[in-house]
Amino acid sequence: MEQVTADTLKQAGKVIAVHLAYQSRADQRGRTPANPSYFLKASSSLSLSGSDIERPAGCELMAYEGEIALVIGTAARRVSPEEAWSHVGYVTASNDLGIYDIKYADKGSNVRSKSGDGFTPFGPALIPAADVDPAGLRVRTWLNGEPVQDDTTAGLIFPFSQIVADLSQLMTLEPGDVILTGTPAGSSVAVPGDVIEVEVDAPAAGLSTGRLRTTVTQGTAEFAAFGNQPKVSDADREDAWGSAEAAGLTPKGLSADLKRKLTSVGTATLSAQLRKRGLNNVSIDGLKSTRPELRIAGTARTLRYVPNREDLFKTHGGGYNAQKRIINTLNDGEVLVMEARGEPGTGTVGDILALRAQINGAAAIVTDGGVRDVAAVAALDMPTFFTGAHPAVLGRKHIPWDTDLTISCGGATVQPGDIIVGDSDGVLVIPPSLAEEVADDAIVQEHQETFIAEMVSEGNSVEGLYPMNAAWKAKFNDWAATHPNPAAQ
Template sequence: MSNSTDAGTGRFGPLPDRPGKIIAIHLSYASRADQRGRRPAAPSYFFKPSSSVAASGDTIERPAGTELLAFEGEIALVIGAPARRVPLADAWNHVDAVTAADDFGLYDLRANDKGSNVRSKGGDGYTPIGPVLIDARAVDPAALRLRTWVNGVLAQEDTTAGLLFPLAQLVADLSQHFTLETGDVILTGTPAGSSVVVPGDVVEVEVDAPATGLTSGRLVTAVTQGAIPFDQTLGSLPAVDDTQRAEAWGSRAAAGLPDADETAEFAPPAPAGGDSAAVPAARAPLSPELREKLLRVPVAGLSGQLRKRGLNNVTIDGVRPIHPGTKIVGTAKTLRFVPGREDLFVSHGGGYNAQKRVFDAVDEGEIIVIEARGETGSGTLGDILALRAKARGAAGIVTDGGIRDFDAVAAIGIPVFSSGAHPAVLGRKHVPWDYDVTIACGGTTVQPGDILVGDTDGVIVLPPEIAAEIADAALAQEDEDAWVADQVAAGHPVDGLFPMNPEWRGRYDAWRQTRS
């Protein structure tokens, strides 16, 4: 490859062919990480489809019914020689070229992607690349500059000296896990300054090496308005809130939002996060059919099926029902307490705080799930709030903290799983901070809308997307286990029967045929 080449302006811009893989990093520039409020200790990645590649001069469509299409100017690396477990010192030798890219994202779809960004960043035209490839051997990877303009106004400017992870490190790191093949593209992250664009805007991105004068030229993308809305029957729909708006625009001020302390007397600051830290939008209600199935299957059976699918960290540990034999099924309504601090309790603990708001907002069939960090040295609710939850039709309450007024709460009759009783009030150990956010309860991550099932064995969290599959599989396993139990009760040894060998499996299948 020559020092600067334009390999064409076809379907894949200057790339010699359709890339086999496009790998993008979540956070890589210090300026962006500081804007997000966290600096990752190691890079994390997501894939983009090659069908998202576009050339300079192409347009990008903002879908009908959406508002938060954001640009992210980036440096793209084009792999020239296959790389598998390459050392850091040799990694740059596997890069053929660098050029400009724009990692467009639709924040309206970001919440439900949980870091994968499949829909929010995978749309057609969401990865413009080019227009000119710069020979990687002709530049210092630590001395590249990235700039982005919107309608001719400079919006982003940073250099690779500001990266948290050097470009060569990304190549070496990824090659530990899979082969980087010739033509693969690595998008190396965006600095601060990313923001929202609207139909009619024109975004330009350029990568250059100021010391040599080599440049990618300006990658030009015009934003147009789409006319076809998303089909509401097929999947999760666009959903935005002020947190998404602030992150898409870059700040609350840029989004035209008031400061957080102006929106509500006791509203906490929005939780900071990286590109994968979003809370999912509201999920579909739990259907009566699925609820009935989950009421029939024990938590242990659900745990076994989740484990078969690689999900092990799904149990809320350390909680027990205050009514023996209780079974609960419902969707999570989350509440987060932070460790007690006197000044924060003054600002967030009194009045109509997050704890009171969530008990007023819980809907029928929801389970209030409380993050108390396993701290049992005070109560996280008492009889008045339990009574309010019951009146609202809540399916139950799960807290990894303590309960005040234990006997009175038990008498109210609402199912409660807790870590035990404690007489102290909330402010001794906790500050009610926020609700409807991702939390950790009993050592397990719980997101709003997750499905919870609890019985005497404990409480388990089901991702809604696979809950029906898990329920059906667990019920089938229960039938099988019941048949095995009958055989053991009849005097058969467990060897070969539990688990079943081919002979016993044949007998069981034959028995099932007689039942169908």
């Protein structure tokens, strides 16, 4: 097969990269796009197999992304998806390297973070596109000989024909142009001394690019003072490494201990503690639970519905819409909170999607709208908090519009990452920064109230006891010495 050479690299007038294209990567990132989006890399970032790639001095996070690269064979302008593949000349392997340390300065463009010299290794062999089925390709990546990425084009959200056709709507794709088609799950960070290998093959056709090999080296030239300097946040580290755990960070979400504390006390007690801190508008009102015997605590993911307008429903309501995308990407311990404007006249979720949320490990669904298939939803282990039952599908009143943003639900403001607790009394929103102290003080309060209830049951008056005066506090302390608080253990 023909090999990628320096002349091949010179023929690439454009290098276009897809942001997110594989479902495995979307699941890892917690979001699934409705349509493909793109960024440009400098053609000078292309490099041959066997090249050494420098991690710039002062930088911490060089991330690798094994990808399938398409090389345009004949010019494409306003082509249809059915025509698109015929304009692809070759398929090969690529590594979409990038420096997270400078992403903040690019403001989403990736101009510098992804376009360093050599940051797009490419090759080594070119597989003729006409000889393979684009739906039957595989991409694999190895880091120091260990497999780290393995996926096939069956896992694409957007087929290659759609990507080529979409790009050709506004620009002419010219012979030699390169399209990097996105990376699957498993992308992570490489450090100086690491060897990264990427291979693309078509198993059914018995064709392979061979392994694209790149060695990471340490740069010595510092960034000049007249430009942006490298800097990273913990969010960058988590993004680059692929998870908080891989980055050595405390994982997002509730710790097991905090979840235990929050679910050991009632929302009534937590509400009292929030009120002591000046937070009176943190209850999601007017809801009932399908499982009132259960207490839940988790971190919020959010979904906003807007009132139905028929022309907009055609573009946003059908297919793999915002509702399906967020439910499909819920993670363990998350609570999906929906803004439905308090509209009870249609369902906002039904049995199939509620089941999917449960399978994904969601702690609960909270909606200030209706629920359909209530009997089936109530039979699930996962609670759903809702206003009432309604048989209609969501399109009667709603369009699922956007996700993971600040919303209103049941009169309360909810942000992604807020802590949601719920039980038979209702649902509360707890700011994450207050959760530990609120939980600890609520545990103490319930221990005191256990004592108070015991004293009342013995016939004592509530005067001076509820709340306790100094004399009763002294008696409580004596009682507590022999009645340890089980929730505080």
